[in-house]
Amino acid sequence: MLKQLGFVLDANRCLGCGACAKACELNHHLPPSLVWRTIRKVEDVTPEGIRRFYLSTACNHCANPECLRVCPRGAYSKRRNGIVTHSPEKCTGCKSCVVSCPFGAPKIHPTTGKACKCQLCYDRIEQGSTPYCLTACLTGALQLREIHTLALDNLTRLTAPLPSLRLTRPSVYFLPPRRVKL
Template identity: 65%
Template sequence: MVKQLGFLLDTNRCLGCGACAKTCRNYNQLTSPTGYRRIRKVEKQSADTIQQFHLSTACNHCGDPECLRVCPTGAYSKRRDGIVMHLSEKCIGCKSCIASCPFGAPQINPQTNKATKCQLCYERLEHGMPPYCVQACLTGALQLKELLDIPQNQLLRLTAPIPSLRLTRPSVFYKSPRATKI
């Protein structure tokens, strides 16, 4: 059965502590500046309200991944559970995937000069365990879900007016942040 795993982030619960990013970096033995997960602080202000929240972002394991489409060596593949895999042995470090990803997920590993990215801790998933980033989230703000099980009417998909973001169909959803009256 084909499914699509994806991340769900409750922006009202995320503290921006970075535990998800640190755990991911440690598990994957990544050095700065390479890191699969990043934390961004976002602030939106209107005339009478303000929204402040954190976004924990990584590879979105897109429904239609641009990295897979542009890779000249076939170093990317998509599993039946929706995980976008990168096979470093096929990678030539051409950076096509980096240039094409609207989310900046693939990065060059300075030790190998090849692309690298989040593989969604697939080996943990195969043993019934959550990805390290999800396990490390102290508030339960970051979750991994089967996208068909998520009630779409309560969520936001991270997109922008850039057409490539809508075309890739990112597998990440956010619970809307609450606005505070000024």
């Protein structure tokens, strides 16, 4: 079986500080209006207590990527390690990927007019280094794993409101946060 690298986020360790997103922005020289990694605050309250946590997400490098399916130009490809990459030289800026990705990962770059997204710093990984976001993470909440070898017992995926959205099989898992009693 081919490898599938993917992000695993320990929501118990993520403080939502934004170092990952900032490192991504700085090192990839993204213009101010563009982000590849976003942080969302999630709160869920039940009688048993509250879970207030952060989800740091970027491209999920899906096993079955929608961007790759819809791109008319084949600008997307999946590498042997599962990373979904985008070649700007092939891109015509048609936005098919932008509207079809259930996770909103591809964005149009304001200056080139072409799509772009998190490429999981594949060049760094090939040199034996880690993606900028992981290097920046202060608490070790954000990790990169080989998904097929992952013990999935305690991990969850993102929930989709519609079952059909599971089709893309995002390569991202979360260690759910514990609940704090109020």
